[in-house]
Amino acid sequence: MTTPPRKLRSSAWFDNPDNIDMTALYLERYLNFGLSLEELQSGRPIIGIAQTGSDLSPCNRHHLVLAERVREGIREAGGIVLEFPVHPIQETGKRPTAGLDRNLAYLGLVEVLYGYPLDAVVLTIGCDKTTPAALMAAATVNIPAIALSVGPMLNGWHKGERTGSGTIVWKARQLLAAGEIDDAEFIRLVASSAPSTGYCNTMGTATTMNSLCEALGMSLPASAAIPAPYRDRQECAYRTGKRIVEMVAEDLKPSDILTKHAFHNAIRVNSAIGGSTNAPIHLSAIARHIGVDLPLKDWETEGHKVPLLVNLQPAGEYLGEDYYRAGGVPAVVNQLMGQGLIHEDALTVNGKTMGDNCRGVAIEDEKVIHPFDKPLVVDAGFIVLSGNLFDAAVMKTSVIGLEFRERYLSNPDDLDAFEGPAVVFDGPEDYHHRIDDPATGITAETLLFMRGAGPIGYPGAAEVVNMRPPAYLITEGIHALPCIGDGRQSGTSGSPSILNASPEAAAMGGLALLKTGDRVRIDLNKGTADVLISDAELAQRRADLIAAGGYRYPASQTPWQEIQRAVVGQMNTGAILEGAEKYQRIAQT
Ligand code: FES
Ligand code: MG
Numbered sequence: 001m002t003t004p005p006r007k008l009r010s011s012a013w014f015d016n017p018d019n020i021d022m023t024a025l026y027l028e029r030y031l032n033f034g035l036s037l038e039e040l041q042s043g044r045p046i047i048g049i050a051q052t053g054s055d056l057s058p059c060n061r062h063h064l065v066l067a068e069r070v071r072e073g074i075r076e077a078g079g080i081v082l083e084f085p086v087h088p089i090q091e092t093g094k095r096p097t098a099g100l101d102r103n104l105a106y107l108g109l110v111e112v113l114y115g116y117p118l119d120a121v122v123l124t125i126g127c128d129k130t131t132p133a134a135l136m137a138a139a140t141v142n143i144p145a146i147a148l149s150v151g152p153m154l155n156g157w158h159k160g161e162r163t164g165s166g167t168i169v170w171k172a173r174q175l176l177a178a179g180e181i182d183d184a185e186f187i188r189l190v191a192s193s194a195p196s197t198g199y200c201n202t203m204g205t206a207t208t209m210n211s212l213c214e215a216l217g218m219s220l221p222a223s224a225a226i227p228a229p230y231r232d233r234q235e236c237a238y239r240t241g242k243r244i245v246e247m248v249a250e251d252l253k254p255s256d257i258l259t260k261h262a263f264h265n266a267i268r269v270n271s272a273i274g275g276s277t278n279a280p281i282h283l284s285a286i287a288r289h290i291g292v293d294l295p296l297k298d299w300e301t302e303g304h305k306v307p308l309l310v311n312l313q314p315a316g317e318y319l320g321e322d323y324y325r326a327g328g329v330p331a332v333v334n335q336l337m338g339q340g341l342i343h344e345d346a347l348t349v350n351g352k353t354m355g356d357n358c359r360g361v362a363i364e365d366e367k368v369i370h371p372f373d374k375p376l377v378v379d380a381g382f383i384v385l386s387g388n389l390f391d392a393a394v395m396k397t398s399v400i401g402l403e404f405r406e407r408y409l410s411n412p413d414d415l416d417a418f419e420g421p422a423v424v425f426d427g428p429e430d431y432h433h434r435i436d437d438p439a440t441g442i443t444a445e446t447l448l449f450m451r452g453a454g455p456i457g458y459p460g461a462a463e464v465v466n467m468r469p470p471a472y473l474i475t476e477g478i479h480a481l482p483c484i485g486d487g488r489q490s491g492t493s494g495s496p497s498i499l500n501a502s503p504e505a506a507a508m509g510g511l512a513l514l515k516t517g518d519r520v521r522i523d524l525n526k527g528t529a530d531v532l533i534s535d536a537e538l539a540q541r542r543a544d545l546i547a548a549g550g551y552r553y554p555a556s557q558t559p560w561q562e563i564q565r566a567v568v569g570q571m572n573t574g575a576i577l578e579g580a581e582k583y584q585r586i587a588q589t
Pocket of ligand 1: 059090091092126127128165166198199200204206
C-alpha cells in the first residue's frame with residue numbers, strides 16, 4: 001500500500017473531526033452496502049471509476065467487464081473503489097446527434113467528480129465523444145485521473161475483405177444507390193464490420209481520440225490500440241487500476257500532463273495516424289478547460305507538414321487489430337521522435353515522459369505503420385481555411401483521393417485552387433429529400449454545401465457534411481464532389497470535405513448568405529474559401545436575412561437542446577459551454 005503524502009480530499013467527507021455531524025451522515029450511507037469504517041477511515045484513497053459502458057452505449061459496454069479488473073488493481077494497490085455511471089453517449093444511436101451529449105456528459109461528470117468524496121478517477125473511454133467528455137471533466141476538476149480505453153472491435157470481414165466499421169457504410173450506401181446490392185445485402189455488409197465488443201475498428205473518431213488520449217499522456221503507454229476482447233486489454237485494466245492509486249500518492253494531476261507540449265504532440269500524432277476531423281474540436285475543448293491556449297491554426301502550423309504513417313481505413317486499408325500488432329501509438333511516436341517532432345519531455349500518467357515511454361519502440365509490421373521515410377502521404381495534416389464564407393474550417397488533406405485530385409486539381413500532386421457553382425442544403429433532411437432529384441441541378445462541377453448543421457443549428461452539430469453525389473452521377477463514375485459545411489463529418493468517412501465551418505449559418509456566418517448557383521472558389525494553397533460575389537452584395541443579403549428574422553433552423557425538441565443552444569460556442573474554439581471555461585482546476589487543493 002502507498003502512503004498518501006497529505007490529507008486526502010475524501011477525508012473532508014469521511015474523516016473530519018471538525019464536522020463530526022456531517023461525517024457521520026456521509027459515512028452511514030456509504031457503509032450501507034457493506035463498506036466498513038475501517039476502510040473509509042483508513043486514509044486509503046477513494047478512487048472513482050467513471051463507468052461509460054451500458055446497454056445503451058455498446059461501444060463502451062465492455063467496460064462493465066473491464067471494471068472488475070480495474071477494481072482488482074485499485075484494491076491491490078491499497079485504494080477503495082466507488083464506481084458510478086456516466087451519461088451514455090452512443091455515437092450511432094443517439095438522436096438527433098451524439099454531438100449534443102458531449103457537453104452534457106461533461107457537465108454531469110464535473111458535478112460527480114467535484115461533489116462526491118473522490119480522490120482520483122479512472123475514466124473509461126471509447127466511443128467518440130466519451131473520450132473528450134471525460135478528459136474535459138478531468139481537466140476542469142483536476143483531481144488525479146487516468147483514462148482506460150475499451151479498445152477497438154476485432155477486424156470485420158466480408159467475402160475475404162476487411163470491412164471497417166463506419167467506413168463500410170459509406171461504401172455500402174454507394175453500392176445500394178447504384179443498385180449493385182439489395183437491402184438485405186446492405187445490412188449484412190454493414191453488420192460484418194462489427195464482429196465483437198469494442199469501438200469502431202477504423203481510424204474513426206474513437207480510434208483517433210483514444211490514440212490522442214495516449215499521445216496526450218493521459219493513458220498508459222501502448223494501451224490505446226489493444227482490441228477490446230484481447231487478454232492484454234484485461235491486463236491493461238488491472239494496471240490502470242494499480243497506477244491511479246500511485247498517482248494519488250504522487251499528486252499527479254491532469255494539469256501536470258495536459259500542457260501545450262502535450263497538445264502539440266497530439267496534433268502531430270493525429271496527422272501521422274490519419275485522425276478524425278473531430279479531433280480539433282475535442283482537443284480545443286480539453287485545452288480550454290485546462291487553460292492551455294491552442295488556436296485552431298496550430299493544427300496547420302504544427303500538424304500539416306507531418307506525413308501519414310498509419311495505413312488504416314478510411315485513409316488506408318487495415319483495421320484495429322493490425323494497428324495494435326504493428327505497434328500502436330508508441331511505434332508511431334517513436335517514428336516522429338526520430339525527426340524531432342515530439343516534445344519528449346511531456347509527462348504522462350505512468351510518471352515517465354513521452355520520450356522515455358516510446359523511445360526505440362519498433363514497428364512490427366511496416367505495411368500497417370509505415371516508417372517515417374516511406375509515408376503513405378506527405379504533408380498529411382489538416383489545413384485551416386477562411387474567407388467570406390466562414391472564419392475557420394478544417395480540411396483533412398490525407399483523404400483527398402486520386403479521382404478527386406485528377407478532376408479538381410491541375411497538378412494532382414499539388415493542392416491548388418478549384419471553383420464551381422454551389423448547391424446549398426439546409427440540414428440533413430433537406431439533403432436526403434433532394435440529393436437524387438435531377439431538379440436540384442447537381443452536375444460534376446457542383447460544390448455541395450451543407451448548412452444549418454452546426455452546434456446551434458442542429459444542436460450539437462451533425463456529422464452530415466460528407467454528402468455522396470446523386471445516384472445518377474455515381475453510375476457515371478463520379479464518387480465524390482467537394483463538400484463544405486458548418487457541420488461535422490464522421491471520422492470513418494474518407495470524403496475530402498471542408499468541415500466545422502465557424503461561425504455556422506445559425507450564428508449568421510457567411511454560409512447563411514450563400515445561394516444555390518453562386519460560384520465559390522476554394523484555394524487550398526492559400527487556405528481560402530470565398531463566394532465570388534461583391535462585399536456590397538453580401539452586405540445586402542445579410543441585411544435582408546436579418547430583416548427576415550435571421551437564418552431559420554428547427555425548434556428544440558428537448559430542454560437540453562434549448563439550454564445548449566443558448567450557451568454553446570462555435571467549433572473552431574471547441575464548441576464548449578461558454579460559461580464553463582472559467583471553472584478551472586476546481587478541486588485543486
Ligand atoms: Fe461508437 Fe464508432 S460508433 S466508436
Ligand atoms: Mg463519429
